[in-house]
Every structure is written in C-alpha cells, then in structure tokens.
Amino acid sequence: MQGVQQLMKVFVTRRIPHEGMRVLTESGLCKVSLWDSDEPIPRADLLQRVSGVHGILCLLSDRIDTEVINAAGPNLKVISTLSVGFDHLATDEIKKRGIRVGYTPDVLTDATAELTVALLLATARRIPEGVEEVKNGGWSSWKPLWLCGYGLSGSTVGVIGLGRIGLAIARRLKPFGVKRLLYSGRTPKSQAVEVGAEFVSLDQLVSESDFIVVSCALTPETQGLCNKAFFSKMKKTAIFVNTSRGAVVNQEDLYEALSSGQIAAAGLDVTTPEPLPTDHPLLKLKNCVILPHIGSATYSTRGIMAELSANNLLAGLTGTAMPSELTL
C-alpha cells in the first residue's frame, strides 16, 4: 500500500487507444486517472482533475494554458500530447516552468498525407456531390457537361509548409502526373529535391497553383494566412485544401471566395471551431468538402500515437530521454 502512495500521478484527459493505456498501467510507475469518455472533459473538471499530478496526457482539443498549469501545481513535470500539432499548448509558460513536452511526429505522417490526397481528389472530382446525386435522384443520364471537375495530370501543385506531412503529400501527388510542384515556407528545404519542388514566394505559389495544399503548423505567423488577399490571387479554377489547422484560414473570406466563384472548390479537414456548427454557411456550399479532423484516423496510427504518447509521458516522469520530445 505504501508503494502505491509513492507512485506518480498522471491524468489522461480522454479515452485513448488501449495500446497507450497498457503502456501506462503496465509500467508500474504511475497511478493513472482517466477522463473515461469519448467526449471532451469540461474545463472545470479538467482544472480539478489535474490538481497535484506529475504528468498530463492530453489531446489537441485540450487548451493547456497557464490556468491549467497552475491548477496542476508544482508537481507537474511533463505534458504529453496525442498529436503532432502543439498550438494548444502554452509553450512559453511551459518552458519557463521547466516542464517537458512529448508529441507524436512521424508516426501519423503517412495516414495524414493519404487523407489529404483523398480529400483533394474528392474535392476536385466532386465525389461527395456525385454520391449525393445518386441518392437523391439527380442522376438522370450520363451527361457530357455534368459534375465535371479538375484533374491532377499536367497541373501545378503548391504546398504551403513542406515539412514531414507536406513532403509526404508531395510524394504521393507526383505520380498523378503533376507537372510542377511549388512550395513556400520560412526557409528552403533540402528534402524538396526528392520531389523536384521549387521554393517560391507565397504570392507566386498562390497565383500559379492549380491545387493549393496547406500543411504548415499553426503559428502566430500562419494564423489567418489564407485570407481575402490570398484567395483573390488564386486562379478561378484552383482547388484549396487544408489539413493543418483551421485557424490558418479566414473562413469568412473563404466563404466569400467559394460562393462568388473566385476559386473553384475547397476541401477542409480542419475548421474553426471544431466541431463546425451544423448551420455554418460553409456547409451549405456544394463546392466545399468538410471532414471532421480525421487526418490521422487509422486504427493502426491512433494505436501507435497512443503508445508513443504514453512512452513520452513515462520518460518525462522518470527524467529519461523521450522517444519524441518537443524542443521548447
């Protein structure tokens, strides 16, 4: 009994795949408290449940700010997020307090890149619209001018943020016969050579691309990057796809661009807020395909993410090297 009292306390903010829970429970290192639900923990419960913990395993939908860190108190050594994105963490404050952060890069790159390609094709070839027409009786005949979209062959694709996922998307799109691959970001990337991508200014990328894919991190610099000025520079026939974070896009400006015919179509896996209210204007547009943030959602990927985040947490508790530590 005495041993149990000495175990470090961790709080897991949601039900996670069993692979992750197994790592934690079998470690014998910590006493796990779980928000045993598939739905998010209310803020008040989060503040209460983190009190006195040594480690928090959280999700991208949990805002881990100064209030949460204060509520946890001085024991807190590690925050492990079940995501590669970390815009939900108050990194400056976390760093100031010497708390370590684990995250899940690489293991979700393939799943997210695959989903991005699926979303791009679904949007460009109007697949959800077609499925709907079959169901609602709109399919009267094979019609030469009906449900035409845009193909990748011979096209120019622009990737905003050629990081792990951006590169994996580029690799997958090239074999579709893409003629030019452009990318923009803070600095040119050596890995661009592999896919023959050209580093260009954002303006050039926006005005020359037939398909624009956003795969950068959400930062103060990228927040609202895709706005009225951005959409007004796009080709009228171009397709916009975002699988990074919703806040990179100004959704009012996107609505305007889509509804006025300024751009052809958009595919979004991420929105602001999440979930998007069911009466949101973007959902009324046929040329906007919206998914519920499922980029990394394969059984295997989510299991590996859970395992990695659990191992990151344990390493943070024991003061050893994490499999994937975020450099703050």
Ligand code: NDP
């Ligand atoms: P990386 O860090 O490998 O890539 C992010 C890229 O964004 C880097 O190349 C970075 O360039 C670039 N970037 C930073 N600032 C800018 C800018 N101002 N303009 C253009 N590019 C910029 O991360 P990942 O590829 O692993 O993940 C990217 C993002 O994808 C995550 O942060 C997350 O938000 C999102 N994501 C979404 C998923 C989903 O389910 N839809 C699943 C997984 C991730 P530099 O190195 O020069 O800073």
Ligand code: DGY
């Ligand atoms: C992430 O990891 O940042 C994604 O958004 C979900 O997998």
